[in-house]
Amino acid sequence: MEISGIKELLSGKQGADLLQVITEQYPDQVVFSTSFGIEDQIITDWIGKSKVNIRVFTLDTGRLFKETYSLWSRTAERYALKIDTYYPNTEKVQEFVSEKGPNSFYESVENRKSCCYIRKIEPLQRALRGAKIWITGIRAEQSANRHDMEYIEYDEGNDIIKIHPLFDWTFEMVTNYIKSERIPYNILHDKGFPSIGCEPCTRAVQEGEDFRAGRWWWEDQSKKECGLHVTTK
Known part of the structure; x- marks a missing residue:
């Protein structure tokens, strides 16, 4: 099915209903990636409560906050949810750290x-x-x-269609939903961390700063993506 067909299929659908429709169209072929950010927790709540057939996975970089690991445990327990975990190649990590050093990412883009x-x-x-x-x-x-992405788009690099159910939500809408539904979330969000990644690469955001100012804060703002979400339309 082309993207236009998926957009038509999902027109007017939200939340767990949207997820149910797409899994019926693509049985056993839908995945959800969570980093346990506040947005991801909403989608996890939809999946956990509806028991929709979506494989949930996360990437453990080996350098996450302890608060993230704590939320991971609480989330899996609350929803009785299996979360597939993918780790980096050990030999590649060893080679990189041995040659460049453990904190070489501060030295250059x-x-x-x-x-x-x-x-x-x-x-x-x-x-x-x-x-x-x-x-x-x-x-x-x-x-x-x-902001330049689309609600439904094609990721050429990974040859996959991406769907962002919360694409048009504001941060206020997200936080209000989290509170009203009593969804577990990372306590770092209450300490000025709107975006949470690896511990060495994330700091709290100061008043008036951009949403992602705390990610790779030593770099030019235009470079602040890790490459997970590079999309060709």
């Missing part, structure tokens, strides 16, 4: 992107194998790059 590739991109490629539809928690207002 090239080093940081190499680290992201080893710890995120390659594991993601393994996680997406065999899937036709990739559900994400991306929202348009998260960054300029994401």
Whole structure:
């Protein structure tokens, strides 16, 4: 089915209903990637409560916050949910750290992107194998790059169709929904962390700063993507 057909199929559908419709169209071929961010927790709640047939996975880079691991455990327990976990290739990590050093990503964009590739991109490629539809928690207002994306789009690099159910949601809408539905979330969000990634690469956002200012804060703002969500329309 082409993207236009999927858009028509999902027209007017939201939440768990949207997920149910897409899994009926693509049985056993829909995956959802969670980093346990506040947006991802909403989609996880829909999946967990509706028991819809979507494989949930996460990427463990080995450098996550302890608060993220705590939420991971609470989430899996609350929804009785199996979360497939993908780790970076050990030999590649060893080689990179041995040659560049454990914190070389601070030294150049090239080093940081190499680290992201080893710890995120390659594991993601393994996680997406065999899937036709990739559900994400991306929202348009998260960054300029994401604002230019679309609600449903084709990812040429991974040869997969991506659907962002929360694409038009504001951060206020997300936080209000989390509170009203009593969905577990990362306590770092209450400490000025709207976007949470690896611990060495994430800091709290100061008043007046951009949503993703706390990610790779030492780099130019235009470069602040790890490569997970590079899309060709």
